[in-house]
Amino acid sequence: MENFPWPHKDLLDVDGLSIAESQHLLDTAEQFQEINSRAVKKVPALRGKGVILFFAENSTRTKTSFDIAAKRLSADTFSLGKNDSSLTKGESLKDTALTLQAMSPDIIVIRHALSGAASFLSDKVDSSIVNAGDGWHAHPTQALLDAYTLRKYWRDKNQTMQGKSLLIVGDVAHSRVARSNIKLMTALGLQVRIFAPKTLLPKGAEHWPVQIFDSLDKAVRDADAVMCLRLQLERQAAGLLPHLSEYAEKFCLTRRLMDLAAPGAPVLHPGPMNRGLEVADDLADSSASLVLDQVSAGVAVRMAVLFLLGTRKSGAFPA
Amino acid sequence: MHEPDSKFMLRNCLRKHKNDSAENLYDLLVVEGKIAELAPAGALTPPREAAVYDAGGRQLFPSFIDAHVHLRDPGFEYKEDMQSGLCAAVHGGFGAVMAMANTNPVNDKGAVTGFIREKAARICPRGPRVYPVGALSVGLMGEELAPMGELAEAGAVAISNDGRPVQNNELFRRAVEYAASFGLKVIDHCEDADIAHNWQINEGGGSLHTGLKGQPSVGEAVQVARDILFAEYLNLPIHLAHISCRQSTDLIRWAKVRGVPVTAETCPHYLLLDDAKLHSYNTNFKVSPPLRTSADVAALVQAVQDGTIDILVTDHAPHAAYEKDTPFDESPRGFIGLETAVPLTSALFSAELLEELWCKKPAEIFKLPRNNFAPGDPADFFLFDLETPWVVNRDNIHSKSLNSPWLGQTMQGKIVAHWLGGTQIFSCEDSLCLPKPL
Structure with a gap:
């Protein structure tokens, strides 16, 4: 791999990345994907580096993905979770940050329920910060792995991402996945469409460079790919939706709807899926689903992120 | 001295x-x-x-009057106390401040009002003067009227629920009526508690960008509308606190044309700052009501110039450094403002208008003494x-x-x-x- 100077200390969101940087990150991930298919899935790229996985909000998939990614690069990983004592004892995020800093990690991966928590941490510590999801704000590695998945899907068909349309459907208002994807996908040349019931469409969405649809049927029509968002069940309790069965009835992505999309259009979902609520059971298991490709891409993309941040001074790449 | x-x-x-x-x-x-x-x-x-x-x-200039200050004394002296608050006031050009009731204990009793006045007089015998504002409801809980007669007798100059919107329309109506029995005006912090639940930032471009929970400006305006309707129906004055958005100024302008006895205030920050400042999650820009859009800022400046907004206040709201050094959601709302108010607003308005906004009209609205030279x-x-x-x-x-x-x-x-x-x-x-x- 040629030496590409990586100017960023942190990955807080995708809007800090230039198009060339995003493409380089995806290219780097592609090389790591190859490592993931080897019998010995480990390279010494981050040997001696420490990565703290600070997950103050529950997460199994993202945390495991980062953990595997770090270990395959030979970094040492340390976990701090929601139920660990300092957090349950009411330590402020500032003090947690300073405590983590004192342990001299090279990279801190943070997942937090509050928007802006990753940037708060970044202001407090010298370590590189990777935002693994903060509130409703950003989830850059999810957007990058989604971009990776789609890029590969279309490349395998000798197509490019340029000009393709991607529909994001579901609870856009409360979705960091949607926010980061809208930024990254539009930067990479896709046309992003969104559809959400009006209570789940954020006020001000017209500021986004997206097409907003008021009917799911119209939104799906001729879409080149569809990304379904997870519906948090607490939205119903918050009075944003009537009974969930109505959501399933009116807004669930089904095979019938996908028949309106461009032929062969794939379906993505950040997981975990609520089958039968936002995505039909049979559709989730169909050949259109790229959900498992996304999971697999997640490890490669996170390896790329950790590698680029962890080696940005030395610039060395493992043979 | x-x-x-x-x-x-x-x-x-x-x-x-x-x-x-x-x-x-x-x-x-x-x-x-x-x-x-x-x-x-x-x-x-x-x-x-x-x-x-x-x-x-x-x-x-004649000494200014700040009709909306949180002195934090008693109860939150680590944020501000009588000495530091009044020192800030006098250095900021204020000879009198109206102290809001959200202290600990809440100023919902004559004894608390008396304590505030006596402490101010003891610490600063020559001033600035402190005019306590009594709570509208017991404990500011919005359930039961506070003893306004007792508060008035002890020296409260107005009644307010500041910081805790009154959602119950019946209670609000009765508060306005009962306060008027003692010559007291109700100052209302207009914010619909259901619409504005757990908000962090103005709803719109700011909430979209940051992923923080938004408060729509209509959350303020619906209560401004309610208050205007009550003021007209009851023919009793209501003072609208820290107006922050265009919809509210439109409603107040309409009310004044109709002769409804409402008065209104805004703060320097709503005349100068918009929600784009919040994209970096700087908690020093977190305030209640939230900074709105640039269109709201322009509408407020216009409303001050055309007299729709009667007075300026600082809503001086001190918080300790450690309380602000948190993720945005965890930070308390509010700015200090006593010492920056005059330089900031002198850049916006003529000296003559400044005197009206900061001295003449607040004295008229709350029946306070002032210097007219x-x-x-x-x-x-x-x-x-x-x-x-x-x-x-x-x-x-x-x-x-x-x-x-x-x-x-x-x-x-x-x-x-x-x-x-x-x-x-x-x-x-x-x-x-x-x-x-x-």
């Missing part, structure tokens, strides 16, 4: 008038703590034994030097807290000396701007 000169003259004070192209210099004669005369420079002969000071052409008025005034810049930082701010959106920035214009009841409370003795005895 030095002992009052029983007679003194302050020469060469600048007074700007709207319709004068010329800036006029005046001499001010003070006798026994009262204004004796304000006359064109050189027209007065100082009486024998009168000390004479030279204002050096600095602007002379007429013979016999209290000799409460300050000198403002428009030429002197200063930086908002620990060295220059007298408040205990530093939670200002202008932290680290340069203010243009400084209050260089302040007299209350004819006594000089402070002057910048180390600087060249000291008014020197001739």
Whole structure:
């Protein structure tokens, strides 16, 4: 791999990345994907580096993905979770940050329920910060792995991402996945469409460079790919939706709807899926689903992120 | 502070008038703590034994009145106390402040009102004066009327639910009526508690960008509309606190045309800052109500200029550094404002309008004494030097807290000396701007 100077200390969101940087990150991930298919899935790229996985909000998939990614690069990983004592004892995020800093990690991966928590941490510590999801704000590695998945899907068909349309459907208002994807996908040349019931469409969405649809049927029509968002069940309790069965009835992505999309259009979902609520059971298991490709891409993309941040001074790449 | 000169003259004070192209210099004669005369420079002969000071052409203003301040005393003295709050007030040009009721204990009893007044008088016997605002409901809980008669008797000058919106329309109506029985006006913090639940930022571009929970400006405006309807129906005055958005100004303008007895205030920050400032999650920009859009800022400036908004207030709300050094959601809302208000608003409005907004009209609305530079008025005034810049930082701010959106920035214009009841409370003795005895 040629030496590409990586100017960023942190990955807080995708809007800090230039198009060339995003493409380089995806290219780097592609090389790591190859490592993931080897019998010995480990390279010494981050040997001696420490990565703290600070997950103050529950997460199994993202945390495991980062953990595997770090270990395959030979970094040492340390976990701090929601139920660990300092957090349950009411330590402020500032003090947690300073405590983590004192342990001299090279990279801190943070997942937090509050928007802006990753940037708060970044202001407090010298370590590189990777935002693994903060509130409703950003989830850059999810957007990058989604971009990776789609890029590969279309490349395998000798197509490019340029000009393709991607529909994001579901609870856009409360979705960091949607926010980061809208930024990254539009930067990479896709046309992003969104559809959400009006209570789940954020006020001000017209500021986004997206097409907003008021009917799911119209939104799906001729879409080149569809990304379904997870519906948090607490939205119903918050009075944003009537009974969930109505959501399933009116807004669930089904095979019938996908028949309106461009032929062969794939379906993505950040997981975990609520089958039968936002995505039909049979559709989730169909050949259109790229959900498992996304999971697999997640490890490669996170390896790329950790590698680029962890080696940005030395610039060395493992043979 | 030095002992009052029983007679003194302050020469060469600048007074700007709207319709004068010329800036006029005046001499001010003070006798026994009262204004004796304000006359064109050189027209007065100082009486024998009168000390004479030279204002050096600095602007002379009557002491301002801040009708919306959180002094935090009693209960939150780590944020601000009577001493630091009043020190900030007098350095900011304020000779009187109205202290909001969300102390601990809440000011919902005559004893608390009395405590606040007595402590202020003990610590600052010459002022600034503190006028307590009583709670609208017991504990500010919005369930049961506070004993307004007792509060009035103890010296409360108004009634407010500030910080805790009153959702119950029946309770609000009865509060307005009952307060009026004691000549007290209700000040309403307009915010629909259901619409504005757990908000962090204005709903719109700011919430979209940051992923923080938004409060729509209609969350304020629906209660402004409610209050206007009640004020008209009851024919009783209601004062609308810290108006922040265009919809509210439109409603108030409409109400005033109809002759509805509502008055309204806004704060310097709603005239100068919009929600784009929040993209970096800087908690020093977190305030209640939230900073709105640039269109709202423009509408508020217009509403102040056309008289829709009657007065300016600071909503001075100190918070300790550690309370603000948190993720955005965990930070309390509010800015300090006493010491930045005059330089900030002097850049927006004429001197004459500033006097109306910060002194004449708040005195009228809340029936407070003020200095109009007429013979016999209290000799409460300050000198403002428009030429002197200063930086908002620990060295220059007298408040205990530093939670200002202008932290680290340069203010243009400084209050260089302040007299209350004819006594000089402070002057910048180390600087060249000291008014020197001739």
